[in-house]
Amino acid sequence: MESLLDQSSLFLQQLVNGITLGGVYALIAVGYTMVYGVIQLINFAHGEIYMLGAFLAYTMVTVLGIPFFAAFILTILICACFGIILDFVAYRPLRNAPRLAALITAIGMSIFLQNLALMIWGSQIKSYPRDMFPAIFLKPALSIGEVSMTWMQVFMLSITVLFMVILHLIIHKTKIGTAMRAVSQDKTTSALMGIGVNRVISFTFAIGSAMGGMAGVLVGLYYNAIFPTMGYIAGIKAFAAAVLGGIGSVPGAMLGGGVLGIAEVMGAGYISSEYRDGISYAVMIAVILFKPSGLIGRQIGEKV
Amino acid sequence: MLRLEDVDSHYRKIHALKGISLRVREKSICCLIGANGAGKSTTLMAISGIQPISSGTIKFGGDPIQKLAPEEIVRRGVVQVPEGRRIFPDLTVKENLVLGAYLRKEKRKVAESMENSFELFPILKERREQMGGTLSGGEQQMLAIARALMGIPRLLLLDEPSLGLAPLVVEQIMGIIRRIRDDGVTILLVEQNAQAALELGDYGYVIETGQVVLEDKAQALLENPRVKEAYLG
Ligand SMILES: Nc1ncnc2c1ncn2[C@@H]1O[C@H](COP(=O)(O)OP(=O)(O)O)[C@@H](O)[C@H]1O
Ligand SMILES: [Mg+2]
Numbered sequence: 001m002e003s004l005l006d007q008s009s010l011f012l013q014q015l016v017n018g019i020t021l022g023g024v025y026a027l028i029a030v031g032y033t034m035v036y037g038v039i040q041l042i043n044f045a046h047g048e049i050y051m052l053g054a055f056l057a058y059t060m061v062t063v064l065g066i067p068f069f070a071a072f073i074l075t076i077l078i079c080a081c082f083g084i085i086l087d088f089v090a091y092r093p094l095r096n097a098p099r100l101a102a103l104i105t106a107i108g109m110s111i112f113l114q115n116l117a118l119m120i121w122g123s124q125i126k127s128y129p130r131d132m133f134p135a136i137f138l139k140p141a142l143s144i145g146e147v148s149m150t151w152m153q154v155f156m157l158s159i160t161v162l163f164m165v166i167l168h169l170i171i172h173k174t175k176i177g178t179a180m181r182a183v184s185q186d187k188t189t190s191a192l193m194g195i196g197v198n199r200v201i202s203f204t205f206a207i208g209s210a211m212g213g214m215a216g217v218l219v220g221l222y223y224n225a226i227f228p229t230m231g232y233i234a235g236i237k238a239f240a241a242a243v244l245g246g247i248g249s250v251p252g253a254m255l256g257g258g259v260l261g262i263a264e265v266m267g268a269g270y271i272s273s274e275y276r277d278g279i280s281y282a283v284m285i286a287v288i289l290f291k292p293s294g295l296i297g298r299q300i301g302e303k304v
Numbered sequence: 305m306l307r308l309e310d311v312d313s314h315y316r317k318i319h320a321l322k323g324i325s326l327r328v329r330e331k332s333i334c335c336l337i338g339a340n341g342a343g344k345s346t347t348l349m350a351i352s353g354i355q356p357i358s359s360g361t362i363k364f365g366g367d368p369i370q371k372l373a374p375e376e377i378v379r380r381g382v383v384q385v386p387e388g389r390r391i392f393p394d395l396t397v398k399e400n401l402v403l404g405a406y407l408r409k410e411k412r413k414v415a416e417s418m419e420n421s422f423e424l425f426p427i428l429k430e431r432r433e434q435m436g437g438t439l440s441g442g443e444q445q446m447l448a449i450a451r452a453l454m455g456i457p458r459l460l461l462l463d464e465p466s467l468g469l470a471p472l473v474v475e476q477i478m479g480i481i482r483r484i485r486d487d488g489v490t491i492l493l494v495e496q497n498a499q500a501a502l503e504l505g506d507y508g509y510v511i512e513t514g515q516v517v518l519e520d521k522a523q524a525l526l527e528n529p530r531v532k533e534a535y536l537g
Contacts, residue, residue, distance in 0.1 A: 175402065179406065181399075185393065191375065192354070192378070
């Protein structure tokens with residue numbers, strides 16, 4: 001009886017941790033999927049925007065002495081600008097070039113940004129000062145028996161859910177969101193409607209990068225470790241989440257992130273923590289083999 | 305109202321337009337007829353600023369527009385209904401219409417235009433929450449025209465609106481085009497269906513392999529032996 005309770009509370013605890021982590025993967029994954037949706041490019045440098053987000057907030061707090069919440073918001077805005085600049089400098093000149101050229105440029109930008117971070121911040125793992133946010137963050141917000149959720153987790157999960165809702169509203173209820181969907185379906189016709197296609201693409205990069213940067217800060221807080229290559233692994237996992245959900249589909253990225261986060265935490269807890277990263281790769285390979293369109297992706301039929 | 309002078313355009317190695325010159329007079333229907341691959345769509349895409357031109361000028365209301373971005377050309381009132389309708393398949397009928405009014409700011413007037421579209425095309429009102437891709441060919445053509453009208457065009461470019469439609473539907477569409485002209489919109493109508501186009505139009509140009517080979521009043525073209533043989537069968 002005792003051990004059964006232990007078992008189920010362990011499971012619930014893993015579930016809570018998995019959902020929190022999955023939410024962050026989802027935040028990163030929407031950036032991949034939205035950019036893929038509008039220009040069919042896998043933006044490999046997206047993981048680096050996430051990493052830069054973590055470092056920017058770190059520098060603002062430790063060097064410039066900006067309060068954490070202000071630094072958080074500033075980071076989100078700056079990352080949005082980074083996204084726009086990244087597109088403008090690296091991808092826009094290649095808009096009509098073969099897709100492989102843009103893909104290689106994306107990998108190049110990823111390596112460049114990683115090295116830039118290495119030069120600025122060094123290779124040592126940094127952590128946010130513990131006193132930068134209220135101490136209550138590390139205390140349990142609610143605990144039922146053995147299962148508990150810290151205020152940090154509550155904060156992460158609410159931010160994630162809040163921004164997912166905002167994103168959904170932008171995409172489905174605003175004119176620019178409708179234009180984003182139009183551009184992802186047919187760029188020429190979008191231009192014929194008077195839509196500034198490049199402006200819509202910039203906007204897409206801005207939103208995706210803002211959410212990526214936000215995720216960087218959240219994960220930096222959660223694991224209390226930031227380093228120049230952190231975007232690489234997180235990027236691959238979020239990309240796996242996007243593929244799992246169906247690349248190009250925003251709800252898919254949200255679902256994929258959630259599923260992957262839970263799978264990862266469960267796998268680490270029940271099988272072996274060494275498999276933690278391997279699970280993402282396994283999921284990605286399985287999806288590509290058995291259901292390339294993902295959980296809720298679909299083939300769009302051309303109608304004449 | 306619209307004047308093309310000596311317009312050349314290329315797709316990499318293909319010389320698609322070789323010195324096209326034509327004029328569209330205000331409040332008239334001008335037809336552009338020609339076989340498949342003659343360069344009709346390329347001409348319209350050049351006017352809309354999508355297809356770059358290598359030489360020549362395109363003037364609208366006296367101003368050269370060949371260097372303007374597509375959205376700027378739409379802003380000036382030149383709106384195209386592209387070949388094959390190109391409805392956004394995964395947007396609803398209503399969203400498709402909203403995008404037609406993308407550059408218009410006054411929400412209330414846009415809503416009024418939407419009501420007008422529904423009056424002109426009652427079927428679209430019934431289908432307004434449906435995805436564009438689920439409409440029939442004829443309905444999609446109506447949506448494509450309605451969407452363009454949402455932009456309040458002064459000049460409407462229509463690329464093969466009768467393509468792939470049943471004769472009865474073609475007749476309906478042609479009737480609508482006439483109504484649009486009667487409302488004061490100038491129309492440049494591209495068609496392979498020369499009969500239907502010339503019956504409706506005031507003036508026409510025949511193009512072959514990127515060049516204008518014939519131009520005349522629509523009635524005269526209908527009676528022209530060369531046109532009869534090649535396009536009216
Ligand atoms: N995207 C394209 N790339 C290369 N060649 C094209 C393209 N579109 C059209 N062409 C060529 O340009 C010429 C004119 O085509 P188009 O303007 O579409 O003719 P039409 O509309 O009269 O059927 C044709 O020879 C066609 O093969
Ligand atoms: Mg054509």
